[in-house]
Amino acid sequence: MKSNPNKVGFKYSSSMAFLKYRGEVIGEVPFPDGKISSSETKQYNLNLTLLADRLFFNSQLYSDVISGTLPLNTFVRISVKVSIIGIKIHVVSSTSCDVAVQLSSKTINQNCHSKRKL
Incomplete structure (x- = not known):
């Protein structure tokens, strides 16, 4: 789901989101x-391509499963064009989230950081 809390609309270019396990894209x-x-919210049906071999052949997976916590990271970078009173502005926004999946309780803790560049 993508929400736009801003008072102006924008166009965005295609991009890629990544799921990482211990620094490696999985x-x-x-x-x-x-x-x-x-102020619009759009819902998307997107498909995750899981590169399972990269996860299962990681030597740290077993110890993480035994500890009960699977550390993951998500990253997305998107390029946006906004037009305000006829002036076009190019903005690059990126968000990275550190995610800890608690296997026994089936809960997720996350800490996200966003950056924007004009």
Whole structure:
């Protein structure tokens, strides 16, 4: 789901989201280009391509499963074009989330950081 809390709409180019385990990419989600109006929320059906061999052949997986916590990271970078009073502005936004999957309780803890560049 993508929400736009801003008072102007924008166009965004296609991008890719990544799922990482201990720094190695284990999943990819392609994100199509599009437009979103001001204050609009869009829902997308996206497919995660899981590169399971990279996960299962990682030597640290066994110890992480035994400890009960699976450390993951998600990363997405998206390029946006906004037009305000006829002035076009290019913005690059990136978000990275450290995710800890608690296997026994089936809960997730996450800490996210976002950056934007004009």
